[in-house]
Amino acid sequence: MLFRHVCCPRYRYFFSSRPSYIYQSKSSLTTMTAASGTVDTAERIVALRQLMAQKEHNVQAYVVSSEDQHSSEYLADCDKRRAFISGFSGSAGCAVITPKEAFMFTDGRYFLQAAKEMDRNWTLMKQGLPDVPTWQEFLSKNLQSSTRIGIDPKLISASNAETIIKALEPKNSTLVPIDKNLVDLVWSERPARPRNPIIHLDEKYAGQSLGHKIRTLREELAKKKHQAFVVNMLDEIAWLFNLRGSDIEYNPVFFAYAVITAHSVNLFVEKTQLSDDALKHLGDDIKIRPYDTFFGYLQELPSVLTLDEEAKILIGENASLAVAQALGKDKYVIAPSPIAELKAIKNATELEGFRQSHVRDGAALARYFAWLEEELNNGAEISESQGADKLEAFRSELSLFRGLSFDTISSSGSNAAIIHYKPDPADCAIIKKDQIYLCDSGAQFFDGTTDVTRTWHFGTPTEEETRAFTRVLQGHIAIDTAIFPAGTTGRSFHFFDEHLQ
Numbered sequence: 001m002l003f004r005h006v007c008c009p010r011y012r013y014f015f016s017s018r019p020s021y022i023y024q025s026k027s028s029l030t031t032m033t034a035a036s037g038t039v040d041t042a043e044r045i046v047a048l049r050q051l052m053a054q055k056e057h058n059v060q061a062y063v064v065s066s067e068d069q070h071s072s073e074y075l076a077d078c079d080k081r082r083a084f085i086s087g088f089s090g091s092a093g094c095a096v097i098t099p100k101e102a103f104m105f106t107d108g109r110y111f112l113q114a115a116k117e118m119d120r121n122w123t124l125m126k127q128g129l130p131d132v133p134t135w136q137e138f139l140s141k142n143l144q145s146s147t148r149i150g151i152d153p154k155l156i157s158a159s160n161a162e163t164i165i166k167a168l169e170p171k172n173s174t175l176v177p178i179d180k181n182l183v184d185l186v187w188s189e190r191p192a193r194p195r196n197p198i199i200h201l202d203e204k205y206a207g208q209s210l211g212h213k214i215r216t217l218r219e220e221l222a223k224k225k226h227q228a229f230v231v232n233m234l235d236e237i238a239w240l241f242n243l244r245g246s247d248i249e250y251n252p253v254f255f256a257y258a259v260i261t262a263h264s265v266n267l268f269v270e271k272t273q274l275s276d277d278a279l280k281h282l283g284d285d286i287k288i289r290p291y292d293t294f295f296g297y298l299q300e301l302p303s304v305l306t307l308d309e310e311a312k313i314l315i316g317e318n319a320s321l322a323v324a325q326a327l328g329k330d331k332y333v334i335a336p337s338p339i340a341e342l343k344a345i346k347n348a349t350e351l352e353g354f355r356q357s358h359v360r361d362g363a364a365l366a367r368y369f370a371w372l373e374e375e376l377n378n379g380a381e382i383s384e385s386q387g388a389d390k391l392e393a394f395r396s397e398l399s400l401f402r403g404l405s406f407d408t409i410s411s412s413g414s415n416a417a418i419i420h421y422k423p424d425p426a427d428c429a430i431i432k433k434d435q436i437y438l439c440d441s442g443a444q445f446f447d448g449t450t451d452v453t454r455t456w457h458f459g460t461p462t463e464e465e466t467r468a469f470t471r472v473l474q475g476h477i478a479i480d481t482a483i484f485p486a487g488t489t490g491r492s493f494h495f496f497d498e499h500l501q
Helices: 042-053 081-086 108-117 135-141 158-171 182-186 210-223 234-241 276-282 291-304 321-327 338-344 348-377 384-396 413-417 463-481 490-499
Strands: 002-004 022-024 061-064 094-097 102-106 123-126 148-151 174-177 228-231 257-261 265-268 286-289 313-315 332-334 401-404 409-412 436-441 443-445 452-457
Touching: 042 061, 042 081, 042 094, 042 182, 061 081, 061 135, 081 094, 081 182, 094 135, 102 108, 102 135, 108 123, 135 158, 158 174, 158 321, 174 321, 210 228, 210 234, 210 257, 210 338, 228 234, 228 338, 234 257, 234 338, 257 291, 265 291, 286 291, 291 321, 313 321, 321 332, 348 384, 348 436, 348 443, 348 452, 384 401, 384 409, 384 436, 409 413, 413 436
Parallel strands: 061 148, 102 123, 148 174, 228 313, 265 286, 313 332
Antiparallel strands: 002 452, 022 123, 061 094, 094 102, 228 257, 257 265, 401 443, 409 436, 436 452
């Protein structure tokens, strides 16, 4: 029996006494189900606190966010600073370390995982529960007055920093940008930044040429009198330049910045990463500059442009505080990225690519589920990890396949309730006929990205299992048949949540 489960939205494309709302990990010996195990962070935190206390820094709190300098949701290993300092490996969370305590803020998707992965040095702040502050609110409401709060300016957006600074003013506390990341100083074996090959994505997959995209972007900038646009988001750079990379696992992106003006296009990337085909594709009109020269370039940019109160440099809402600092006060304006809006409207080629990639991917899924059912009926023991590997093998035979789009969530029984579960080959469950089996998986293709969740029962589901999934189906049908008023946005969907309970 197959229970269909809604696909998860992802942005990937190929192309002291403690209040009741917090939880403290009790043991550093916890055995992990969805991760490798609890990490002893005592020495790391001690080393970090020593750096915080040094005269050159002199901060009483230090913030370690999840993002990298490009505000990426998914990270290269070298940028997993929060995971290193805390042991918590989930994709969302923020750490705040003080001289006496260490707090981890995350949402309901990761309460179980964080509690298991973190040792007794950490306090879990369960965001979303009543009276639980966000980490930003915690800085202004829970820390003492006149606290100096350190942060890497490359790892917080300029808009977020501005909000925090204003909130801190009544308590005479300050946000202190520290250019050298303190976690990096503690992390002696930090991996090197990836520099993997960058390829050209042919127009037959992209649907629009590089030249067309640049012209359209410049038209959008001219409408609002922006003299330049600083592009910091990796997916936007990959889309704009019709390039693809693999610097971040499962994501077809590469480390780069870009600055577009009315007369120049500057791409800050390691030239050695660009394939001959990619270099030919970029041509002579794109100025390629070393990645590490980006911030120096920004410092000089205002002097070569004609700026005034109406004509400024545009930076996106996710652009870092470091970007804003480099440009200088009153030289920039923060607004939604025009590239994000342009690439959100898919052209006919992209839409057809999505369809065809799902047709091919669906064939691999059908082969896998048929194989799995037959193996289970024959009495074979298949582990969750073995199932994930078999599905990847089927996908790898497909044309235009480039790799997985995320870790396959192959989960049986109670493991299916763990969000973002990843089976450990050395210690994972056996897929059983009498238990629910959830498989959330996807692939990257030249012409599209897939992300499909399917929930199966290979035996006879219980009455409760049948009832629960019938209710889920009814909810999906209700949403599918709902009439949306003009102007409805995603933020309005809480209305449906309330009425589908």
